[in-house]
Amino acid sequence: MSLVGYGAYVPYWRLTDTSIRAVLGSSGGKGTRAVAAFDEDATTMGVEAAREALATAPENFVPEALYFVTTSPAYIDKTNATAIHAALGLPQHVAAYDFGGASRSFCGVVDLVRASNQTAIVIASDMRTGLPGSADEATGGDGASCFLMGSPDDSVVEVVASTSVTDEFLDRWRVPGDDASAVWEDRFGESAYKPLGRAAFTDALKKAGVGVDDVDHLAVTGLHSRAVRAFKTWSGVRPESQAEDLTSRIGNSGTAAQGISLAHILDSAEPGEIIVTVALADGADATVMRVTERVASVRARRPRTVSRLVDGPHGQLSYGSFLTWRGRLNREPPRRPKPASPAAGPALRRKEWKYGLAASRCANCGTRHLPAARICIQCHASDHMLVERVADERATVATYTVDRLAYSPSPPLIAAMIDYDGGGRAGTEIADAGPDDIAIGTRVEMTFRRLYTAENGVHNYFWKARPIREANK
């Protein structure tokens, strides 16, 4: 299978090293990182990236499987890909699997899908941080990327050659349950990656019959930033062909970084150009690709470019809020009862609503109901409804409030009644916004979020609305 569509997601919030330094003193550099909001996790960001990717899908694209890769799963034992599957409204016969543990997993999954004859949605999503004051905290990033793998006839890039090399050595590790990774001495990892990266890169280029000067775009990713920098220099690829390094603006999003980087290249690459990706993680994976003519048509369907996600409107987060959102600051909770866990039965019965944001439209009079109703509120026709997904529709705020009393993991809770462009109204929470970002008439779009986590550990996933910050509302 070949890459036939792609998408990326970078959350709205940013944390600067300066704001970390203001609290901790000496720590931090000069960069900025992207931060998943309190109501986001690897699963919700995966949904966002997949929605971006599916918007670019060829008309005949029918996924047979969904593969979700993360090192920061919202659940273990329970599959997280199923929530994404449901949020995308995929039919039951589409398989959904989690992969993860190690940040290298993404390369392996993409290789397997490429070698298979099964169309697939491959999502990588990660939330990366570390102990307060650590480099992982300051230079980590949250984000997601998604590849649609389909018929070679529709490919955006054709893979000319690839090489994977593997070695066992102690670079970084984390014991399950720990909330921060550990790393061996920096220089050790750098020297371990050096021969691996070279071996994979050299071999892949040789197999492809491509010289270093033929490389139009080189994207090197990996959690070992010294090794990544060193490899770029060593590769001999012309500076103008080195892909723009986004880590100083959004941080390093681990498993998602390679996909975001490739998406960024594809947002501007020309047909015939050679792209090489090198991922340094417990070995090295090098892939040589050639951009096809189809890149332009796929690009035309992209809702947002990576540049837009990286440099578009974003909210500045204080370090205190960051620590609170990541559970590293045990703050006084709102003096309200903690919300109850969603119950399994009701969540199953209404999964098309809860996950797929599907409404019903009366087949008799056309009135839309959110959530789906059996009896029409307008003409009272009974059980005469058509199911309609509204998740990808925009809406307008009819009225709104800033609720300083309700429980929220990050008060105040902002809520609104919103009217969908295709008809119908629903009450919703507003995401990625402060009290000044909302008014009657504000245009919003839907985003899949984790409203809260109940005391039994159950994550309550549902959709929120966020203000549209693009000029075209």
Next chain:
Amino acid sequence: MGSTGICDRVAIVGMGCTPFGEHWNKSADDLLIDSVTEACSSSGIDLKDVDAFWLGTMLSGFGGTTLSVPLKLPYKPVTRVENFCATGSESFRNACYAVASGAYDLVMATGVEKLKDSGYSGLAYANRPDDGTEEAISAPAVFSYLEPAYAEKYAVPRDVMKEVMTHIAWKNHQNGARNPRAQFQSDVSKQTICTAPLVAGSLGIFDCSGVSDGGAAAILCRAEDARKYTDRPLYVKGLALAAGSGVGVLSPSYDYTTFDEVTKSAADAYRQAGIRDPRSELAMAEVHDCFTPTEVVLMEDLGFAPRGEAWKEVLAGTFDLDGQLPVNPDGGLKSFGHPIGASGLRMLFECWLQLRGEAGARQIDTGRTRALTHNLGGRPGRCVSFVSVVGSRPD
């Protein structure tokens, strides 16, 4: 088919109401015993002569035994009812119909709520298990939706809306200051009200009703028997209830400046009671001022002010204690407090006092003989609304 009503067929012959407030030393049982005892003694009625009971409570107990056990009622019928914040009115309404049907001679409607045992300052309760998708926003927040919508529709500047809301809170606190049973019995300055910390939207703490404990009770009989118990009974003129289909939270056609449930229930009650112009015919009205914007909208829905004009009427003092139509002379939910199951009966208790000339410092001097209660439950766009009209004279 039709809502024909029971005008002048049922009379209120006794009433009781506890002070509302933070009763740390009283249980729901105590509040029921206190209000029932007062209702009986108000007209010298022996509890054992009451044939059937209704109990309204939303959160303070299940089943008829919530009333029969503390009062040690021997095998009488007790029906527990619940209808959101209109629960107390629902208790009264069903008791009225039992008398009107001829099934019982003498019945009692009771209501109680013990809210202050939750450990939280606002209203806090658990819903049935669900899928977690219902907006988990607070009561002040859902009612605060009214304010920007009303301001937008009638082009009222937001700072003027705040003045309107402040006037309502100020007025209801003024009235409550003249009521020894109210939760809050002191005047509050407009300055204090409008600069109070925000709770939701533009609603400050003084724009919200008091969360309190309390109980209330009414004794009812057939109108022709009323004088056996009291020489000043109140007659039930109209009783209406409307439960909405929730169209407002589903349909963009709803604009958050009205409660359709209120206009429908008011029209029904007025028709039953033969009221054509409520503003000139009613002596007073007790309305569901859960939050100050609610009272603004209710003035229009109940026909006390033309559409888009209530805000001006509020500022002009039309609904003040000495205005053309005093609204919430007892202080309303705002300063009398809002123990949910008791509130509907508390509103009737003020009608009972005012129409019998027993309201003391806040007695309204009027020749009008009819009064209205309005009780709302739920949220704008999806609620239940109750309206009653009672009067001191049979028509």
